[in-house]
Each structure stands twice: as C-alpha cells, then as structure tokens.
Amino acid sequence: MVGSSGLVAGAGEVNTESFFMNFISSPYQPLVFFLFFALITVVIVGFGVQKGIEKMSKILMPALAVIALFLMIYVVCQPGALKGVEYFFVPDFSKFSFKTVLGALGQLFYSLSIGMCIMITYGSYMKKSVNIKSSSIQIASFDSLFAVVAGLIVIPAVFAFTSNPEQVLENNGAFLMFVQITNIFNSIPLGRVIGIIFFVLVLFAAITSSVSLVESIVAVLCEDGRMKRVTACSIVFGVILVLGTLSSLGFGVLSDVSITFNGKALSILDIFDFLANNILMPVVAIITCVIAGWFIEKDIIPKEIGIDKSKGLTTYFNVIVKFVAPICILLILISGLVIKI
Numbered sequence: 001m002v003g004s005s006g007l008v009a010g011a012g013e014v015n016t017e018s019f020f021m022n023f024i025s026s027p028y029q030p031l032v033f034f035l036f037f038a039l040i041t042v043v044i045v046g047f048g049v050q051k052g053i054e055k056m057s058k059i060l061m062p063a064l065a066v067i068a069l070f071l072m073i074y075v076v077c078q079p080g081a082l083k084g085v086e087y088f089f090v091p092d093f094s095k096f097s098f099k100t101v102l103g104a105l106g107q108l109f110y111s112l113s114i115g116m117c118i119m120i121t122y123g124s125y126m127k128k129s130v131n132i133k134s135s136s137i138q139i140a141s142f143d144s145l146f147a148v149v150a151g152l153i154v155i156p157a158v159f160a161f162t163s164n165p166e167q168v169l170e171n172n173g174a175f176l177m178f179v180q181i182t183n184i185f186n187s188i189p190l191g192r193v194i195g196i197i198f199f200v201l202v203l204f205a206a207i208t209s210s211v212s213l214v215e216s217i218v219a220v221l222c223e224d225g226r227m228k229r230v231t232a233c234s235i236v237f238g239v240i241l242v243l244g245t246l247s248s249l250g251f252g253v254l255s256d257v258s259i260t261f262n263g264k265a266l267s268i269l270d271i272f273d274f275l276a277n278n279i280l281m282p283v284v285a286i287i288t289c290v291i292a293g294w295f296i297e298k299d300i301i302p303k304e305i306g307i308d309k310s311k312g313l314t315t316y317f318n319v320i321v322k323f324v325a326p327i328c329i330l331l332i333l334i335s336g337l338v339i340k341i
Helices: 016-024 029-047 049-076 081-089 098-111 118-123 132-161 165-169 174-186 191-223 229-248 268-295 300-305 313-338
Strands: 258-261 264-267
Touching (some): 016 029, 029 191, 049 132, 081 165, 098 268, 098 313, 132 300, 191 229, 258 268, 264 268, 300 313
C-alpha cells in the first residue's frame, strides 16, 4: 500500500505514517506519555543530576552511537540508498542562497544548544582540571560527526524505502524520525527489538536535555530564592504540567486552537516551538554575548577557558564575542522570523 507521502507497506505490515498520525491526534495518548516523561525528569532533578545522569550517560550514549552506526551501514547498503547518499553529499547550487546559509547556522545553533541552559548546567559540573577549549572542540566535532551519521541514516532510507523520496523529504523533524527510521526497523531481522532499544536510547538522550533545563531553573530557585529542592521541583513541575499539557494536546483535543501569523496557521505546539527556537534562544544568546563581552572583565573568561594571551587569542576571542557572534546570531534571529514561518 502506498500512502500519500509515498510510504510503502506490505501485506500485514503496519503503516507507520498512519500509526504516527493517529498517535499524535489521539485525545489522551500524548498526554499520558508526556506526564510520564515530565515525572521522570523532575524525579531525577529532585534526587540529583550528577550521580544519576552522568553515570548512565557514559553507558547509554555510546550504545546509541553504536546502534546509529549499525543503522547507517545497513541503510547505505540497501537498493536505491546510494541515490540518497548522492543527494546528501552532492550540492545543488541552483537551490543555494543566503537563506540556505542562515538556515544552516540556525540548525547549528539549535544542535549545539546555544542560548539554552544545557551547556551552563552540565558545564557547572565540570572539574577544574578539564580543559574547556578542548572540550568545546570535541563537542562541536562529535556533534557534526553524529549529524552526518544521522543524515546517512534518514536520507538514504527515504530513497530506499519510499516511492517518492523528494516529496517525503519536504517533511522534517518528527515525521522523518518516527516514520522513516521505523520503516528501517520494519525491514531488519529482529528489527522490533533493535527499534525498541534505539528509541529507548533516544528517550534517554531527550531526558538528559530536559533534566538540564529543569535543573538550571531549580538551581536558581534554590540558590537565589532560598527554596528547598523539593519545593522548587514542585513549582517547576506545575509550570511544566500546564505548558506541556497544552503542547501534547495540540494535534488532538486542542487541534482547532491556532493563531494565524504571516498568513500561516500555527498550532499550539507550533507557537511554543516558534517562540522557543526562533525567538527566545537567539535573544538569550545575544544577551549572553553582550554580558560576556561588554560587562565582564575582558581577561576573566579567556583565562577560565585556557586561551593563551601571548598568542593574541584573547583579543581574537573578545572580538568574536563582542562583535562577530552577536551579528551572526542576529541574522539567525531574523532568518527565523522571516524564513521559517
């Protein structure tokens, strides 16, 4: 059977697109899973981040990387997948524009969690002996490497397992993640077992991010608001329940609730996503650059990072933070307002 997006399902197989759409439009299922996810996050924060998340991350994140590499090799070896590899690596300059550059910068911005509390939270647990400059290079390198691996999983899979790949690629994000990768598992021996392991690891990766965001807020309430940790977690959990419930029901019970902006109807989830990713993250990043570049003594941050002043790197760093970075982030902010809506 061929769906509207070109997905092919054989006799007796589940149409992954239909399953995914039915799930997100369900009146209660997204809410149940959201409550489960939010509760896990708050419990981890309540009992302490460093001992639990750090130890589990050292095991589960490498496991996720191993499975991702296996999927990449498997997908690339499938009939028709090499066309996807070519599509991924060979540039089409007829579609290249300044908007493409801004879009890539925006993706890099989001991928590295710039303008969010994730880096700040986990950075606060780093030992003094850790070289921040080297760690930053490693983070950027592994992030880029994993992005390539993810691209070599999803895009060749679209070409190998769908009848209309370019139409399918017009969809993004959750659709490619939960439909296309599921199609890969459907074609692999023991694919259901491997798929369960893969998505459990993806769930854990999501929890590490949500924990860092909640932890930063809880830490502020505890340190500046002088609250007990349980009280701070309870307050944050209450706010999460309100906002998260609205988001989880955005394609179901509250699907008729939307705001028209710039000629496009935005659902509740679209609105939250737009505000967070396209506006708040760039704005916070610009403010961070301004504070770090103009209000903190110029030698403090380079010294903390481990930049050698004798090689002129301090001056280079200050110029980047004061001028280059804010301008680039401002362009990303503008592109987010103009391009993605």
